[in-house]
Amino acid sequence: MPDVGPGNPETPPAVGSAEPSALSRLPHYHTYKRRWFFLVVVSLLSCSNAMLWLSFAPVADKIAYYFQLSISEINWLSLIYLVMSIPFGIVATWILDSFGLRFSTILCAWLNAIGSAIRIFPFLSLFGKYYFTYFMIGQSFCAVAQVLVIFSPAKLAALWFPEHQRATANMIATMSNPLGVLLANMGSPALVKKEEDIPLMLGVCIIPAAIACFLSSAFIWESVPPTPPSAGAATSTSEPFLSGMWIEFSGLCGALFIMFGIIGALALGLYVDKTKQFIETTKVGFCLTTLAAIAFALVSQIQDQKVWVAVVCSLFGFFGFSICPISFELAVECSYPVGEATSTGLIFVIGQIEGVIVMVLLEALTVQRSSPGLGPSMCQLQADTSVDWTNSMLFLAGLFCIFSCIFVIFFHSPYKRLEAEANTTYNRHKAGRDEEDGVSVQ
DSSP states (O other): OOOOSTTOTTOOOOHHHHHHHHHHHSOOOOOOTHHHHHHHHHHHHHHHHHHHHHSSGGGHHHHHHHHTOOHHHHHHHHHHHHHHHHHHHHHHHHHHHHHOHHHHHHHHHHHHHHHHHHTTGGGOGGGTTOHHHHHHHHHHHHHHHHHHHHTHHHHHHHHHSOTTTHHHHHHHHHHHHHHHHHHHHHHHHHHOSSGGGHHHHHHHHHHHHHHHHHHHHHHOOOSSOSSOSSHHHHHOOOOOHHHHHHHOHHHHHHHHHHHHHHHHHHHHHHHHHHHOOHHHHHHHHHHHHHHHHHHHHHHTTSTTOHHHHHHHHHHHIIIIITHHHHHHHHHHHHHTTSOHHHHHHHHHHHHHHHHHHHHHHHHHTOEEEEOSSOOTTEEEEETTEEEEOHHHHHHHHHHHHHHHHHHHHHOOOOOHHHHHHHHHHHHHHHHHHHHHTTOOOO
16 A cells, blocks of 8 residues: 655645635625614615604694695695505515615615605795695605615615524614604604794704715615625525516515505595594404404415415405504594504504514414425425424414404494594584674683
């Protein structure tokens, strides 16, 4: 047997000399500190956009009186967000996938800033007295910006953050939107004590929009980092728009849920505005949402039923998502004279806490299974590992049944705000009649 040594031509390559070439072929992942800056900009943009969305609603009476507008017109300044999201939601997805995260963020920031600036035009004599027109144009710009920023957090987390930070990054960017809603509900009444304070409120709303526009335009230079932060980011691709929609079935179901939810919310809002049947509408909505949840738990147990799953997700959004704004209105009616921001804010915070608890419970009820294929209600983690969500789906359906039964059976309340408004109107009419009859009213 020949000696094995450095001088022997039959000596195999040393292990140390083979390692560098082997390591160079391994994928290399790297994170960049500027990912947090990108996250801050997107979060600020989302928060600012939500503030612009609902800045009119808490002080609707003062704005309507100051500009001689109807409450219905003021309501449309918020509803335009829902209307614009239907056609532009698909366009926003195409822009995000086709032009990248940087372009969509900068475009969103400029639309948001321009819209916030146009809302000031009614206070400038140069532009005439087309108050509602300028308000609606400004809100429309902001509404288009909303669909761009709402779709960005998941892509930002996937492209810039490692796997152990993706959920946190997505949560921060996503939760900044309801934070903006909360700030609008609290800030507008605090700033607008009288009608002359309306320009101050609109000016304050411009500040975060302008800051987000400047930061995104000046300091965001790329859509993706030079080196991917994870294996998922390295293999992530932006597929052609139409094919990407049908390949990513879970994304399609989420889009259907939101789109049908927005349509349902718009239709239901108009219906309740006319009928004032807050409790009846909410109870029926809860029951139909429960049936949709049960249907989803059952359909998800059957193999190759994507069409039915998509249909159920659409119904789940149409019934469940649509009762959210009606529930907020119902809370205001039942808790009057408690402030609107207080009642809706408490419900929102409690709902977020409940959502976190339910999500933790649902994940705890999942079962990991080792199998090459995917069965019903199973999500694949790796090539040979999947997670079974059967127990979680049944548990969720059970929660819907319990909560809806409790609400339908035990919730009864007068519409305190409507009653107070009716009494005020009656007293005014009565005082007017007494004055006509020559009766002195103290």
